[in-house]
Amino acid sequence: GESVGLHLPTLSVQEGDNSIINCAYSNSASDYFIWYKQESGKGPQFIIDIRSNMDKRQGQRVTVLLNKTVKHLSLQIAATQPGDSAVYFCAESPEYGNKLVFGAGTILRVKS
Amino acid sequence: SQTIHQWPATLVQPVGSPLSLECTVEGTSNPNLYWYRQAAGRGLQLLFYSVGIGQISSEVPQNLSASRPQDRQFILSSKKLLLSDSGFYLCAWMEDRYSMNTEAFFGQGTRLTVV
Numbered sequence: 591g592e593s594v595g596l597h598l599p600t601l602s603v604q605e606g607d608n609s610i611i612n613c614a615y616s617n618s619a620s621d622y623f624i625w626y627k628q629e630s631g632k633g634p635q636f637i638i639d640i641r642s643n644m645d646k647r648q649g650q651r652v653t654v655l656l657n658k659t660v661k662h663l664s665l666q667i668a669a670t671q672p673g674d675s676a677v678y679f680c681a682e683s684p685e686y687g688n689k690l691v692f693g694a695g696t697i698l699r700v701k702s
Numbered sequence: 703s704q705t706i707h708q709w710p711a712t713l714v715q716p717v718g719s720p721l722s723l724e725c726t727v728e729g730t731s732n733p734n735l736y737w738y739r740q741a742a743g744r745g746l747q748l749l750f751y752s753v754g755i756g757q758i759s760s761e762v763p764q765n766l767s768a769s770r771p772q773d774r775q776f777i778l779s780s781k782k783l784l785l786s787d788s789g790f791y792l793c794a795w796m797e798d799r800y801s802m803n804t805e806a807f808f809g810q811g812t813r814l815t816v817v
Contacts, residue, residue: 598744692745695745
């Protein structure tokens with residue numbers, strides 16, 4: 591379910607290292623998942639998505655992994671850069687209907 | 703290309719006053735439309751979504767309401783604002799999730815402060 595009342599956890603990484611941001615979802619009926627990046631004072635921006643018939647999808651410097659067995663989603667960012675510093679959210683959409691529900695976000699801080 | 707407009711960018715309103723936030727989408731037809739609220743340093747809470755004109759699904763019972771008078775217009779309203787209504791309000795649109803393009807696009811948000 592939604593964790594909108596929780597303070598966001600923080601992940602600190604060194605510039606150039608790889609980052610892994612995790613997300614647990616609760617609705618087993620969800621079959622479409624999206625990762626978003628949100629910079630301060632702005633709306634979320636789409637990063638990458640994945641459907642439940644896949645377990646991995648790659649983009650430019652980003653990879654999303656989906657484990658439906660344990661209802662877990664992860665976002666891997668290769669060679670993390672200072673510009674990657676932001677809040678990252680996963681979102682899920684159930685198989686029937688058009689809801690788009692966000693999970694708890696993670697703050698990514700990149701140290702130079 | 704598709705664009706989404708949300709206004710105003712910031713708003714300061716007294717407790718008990720009404721609210722009307724407007725969101726319009728261009729460059730697409732029959733989009734799914736969403737209203738979210740984000741408290742400072744927190745996640746995004748889905749408030750309402752709409753799959754068509756006049757069709758509103760409410761996710762969280764509260765003193766807010768939403769309307770979709772036109773295909774590409776989504777309005778968030780309140781008759782009497784509460785202090786707890788303060789937050790960052792985001793409008794988003796997405797094509798039908800069974801279409802090829804299911805990326806959701808967000809407006810720039812409205813920062814509402816109720817005083």
